[in-house]
Amino acid sequence: MRLLYFAWVKEKTGIAAEEVDVPGHVATVAELIAWLKTRGPEFANAFERAEVIRAAIDQSHARHDAKIGGAHEIAFFPPVTGG
Amino acid sequence: MIRVQKDDFDIGAEIAALKAKRTDIGAIVTFTGTVRDQDGTIGEMTLEHYPGMTEAELARIEQDAHARWPLQASLIVHRTGTLKPGDNIVLVVTASAHRDAAFEAAKFLMDYLKTSAPFWKRETGPQGSRWVEAKADDEAARTRWSPRKDAAE
Numbered sequence: 001m002r003l004l005y006f007a008w009v010k011e012k013t014g015i016a017a018e019e020v021d022v023p024g025h026v027a028t029v030a031e032l033i034a035w036l037k038t039r040g041p042e043f044a045n046a047f048e049r050a051e052v053i054r055a056a057i058d059q060s061h062a063r064h065d066a067k068i069g070g071a072h073e074i075a076f077f078p079p080v081t082g083g
Numbered sequence: 084m085i086r087v088q089k090d091d092f093d094i095g096a097e098i099a100a101l102k103a104k105r106t107d108i109g110a111i112v113t114f115t116g117t118v119r120d121q122d123g124t125i126g127e128m129t130l131e132h133y134p135g136m137t138e139a140e141l142a143r144i145e146q147d148a149h150a151r152w153p154l155q156a157s158l159i160v161h162r163t164g165t166l167k168p169g170d171n172i173v174l175v176v177t178a179s180a181h182r183d184a185a186f187e188a189a190k191f192l193m194d195y196l197k198t199s200a201p202f203w204k205r206e207t208g209p210q211g212s213r214w215v216e217a218k219a220d221d222e223a224a225r226t227r228w229s230p231r232k233d234a235a236e
Contacts, residue, residue, distance in 0.1 A: 080203065
């Protein structure tokens with residue numbers, strides 16, 4: 001699965017994109033965030049306030065309770081500030 | 084139509100292109116968002132985005148507007164990269180037979196764009212740089228529009 005990070009989430013994780021093998025028990029966006037937080041201090045820091053982080057599954061906004069099964073690309077980012 | 088680009092846009096040229104060879108348009112509304120520096124703290128602003136999703140999301144928003152109002156045409160242009168105070172950031176143009184649809188759709192497009200299109204602003208000034216935080220007002224503006232019956236959320 002391809003993971004993307006944007007804005008301050010990217011700065012805190014230190015990477016923009018990566019390919020990961022997600023453990024089988026990780027079924028939702030919230031569970032994916034919980035798993036990511038175990039991958040090191042950068043990730044624990046980036047996802048510390050998980051509730052403010054937005055997610056997109058295959059380039060569509062997704063809630064934290066959304067299922068990630070079958071997803072090719074999941075992105076994490078702060079609330080958007082365009083316009 | 085939607086475009087994401089580094090270059091500036093020419094509002095007059097965009098309107099001319101939109102209504103070229105058409106006589107069914109009776110009202111055109113445009114909104115232009117520009118880089119604001121109220122108290123001299125912003126040297127420049129950098130806009131990051133999510134290539135692919137940005138275009139998809141803008142297309143979804145535009146499609147939603149066309150489903151809600153009888154629009155003859157519409158255009159969303161959003162810039163990315165590094166901008167200076169006074170520079171253009173975003174252009175929304177809506178065209179309809181009568182003015183109400185164009186006015187309302189332009190506001191709708193901006194309210195949705197501000198809260199769902201994946202852009203992030205970073206301001207740089209004498210004090211250093213910081214990511215701009217999302218405003219609760221913008222979320223409130225979006226929620227004033229009732230969701231469509233077939234909407235996912």
